[in-house]
Amino acid sequence: MxxxxxxxxxxxxxxxxxxxxxxxxxxFLVNEGEFVSIIGPSGSGKSTIFKLITGLEDHSGGKIAINGEVYGNRLGHVGYMPQQDLLMPWRTVLENAALPLEIQGATKTDARERVVKLLDQFGLKGVENKYPSDLSGGMKQRISFLRTVLSGSNVLLLDEPFSALDAITRLAMQEWLLDQWEKWKLSILFITHDVDEALFLSDRIFIFTEQPVRKFVEVTVPLGRPRGIRDIHSPEVLQVKEELIEQLRSKVKL
Incomplete structure (x- = not known):
């Protein structure tokens, strides 16, 4: 690999x-096991990057490789978690989480047995027979993330997954996401408009600064791991935050 x-x-x-x-x-490159956030104004091309990686759109020139391989069809070679959870309301938590395994050809019995073993780790133990309408926003996102992990890829694309959550739930989900990322040894590309969120989660941050996009301004987050939410208030990180905000402010058109 x-x-x-x-x-x-x-x-x-x-x-x-x-x-x-x-x-x-x-x-650009994303290293094995790295957490990279992408930030930029609306309409700058962030979602286009994800469409190209997943294969929903095809590039007109150049090369896109996943784990060193160039695929004619990239669909199924990365996991994708959109802003909306896209859970099926008629399926239970267990049935929703098992969906990617069923799509890959597993029997319903085998798929559900595999999901059951992961329920506790993903904070879903005891709610596996509930329906999405019975759950909080944070719980729905846990199911969506489990489903993304079960895609089988080590490369996950997360498109503003916490933007609809209240502030307290969002912080709890950020901490939970870092814990899962470290356990699963994943490579994550994460779109956000929240500078604090990008600083807390990421190893590096890519900033959209031009149209068309020829390069990113790249920022390395000056924090080690493990880290806590209070760490983003250190002087070094606050300096980086000011620089990020200035970069973004200069690109916003009123």
Missing amino acids: SKFSLEFEDVSFSYHHGEKAILEGLS
Whole structure:
């Protein structure tokens, strides 16, 4: 396996031939087991990056590799967790979590047996027979994340998964996510508009600063691991936060 979980090499993309490019010769790497956040103004191309990685859109030039492999069809080679949980309301917690395993060809019995073994680790023990309408927002996101992990990939794309949660639940989910990331040894690419969230979670942060996107401004978070939420108030991190906010402010058009 490559030491890079994800590689973009001179990748270009536009939605229609002849239109202005969204990406133009973009190159970046995500290391194995790394947590990287992407921040930038709305419409800057963050979700486009995810569509290209998942294979929902195809790049017009360059190379995209996952774990060192270039696939003709990237669908199924990464796990994707959208902003909305997309849980099926007619399926129980257990049935929703088992869905990716069933799609991969596992029998319902085998899929559910595997999920049962993970319920406690994901904080879902005791609610496996409930339906999504009976659960809190944080609980729904735990199910969605479990389903993403069960995609089988070590590369996960999380698209603002906590943006709809209240502030206290959001902090609890951030801490929980870091715990799961460390246990599963995952590579995570995380889209957020929240600078504090990016600083707390990430090893590095990519900032969109131009259109079309040819490169990112890259910031290394000056925090070791393990870390706590209070650590983002250290002088070193506060300095980085000010720089990030200034970068973002300069790109916002009123």
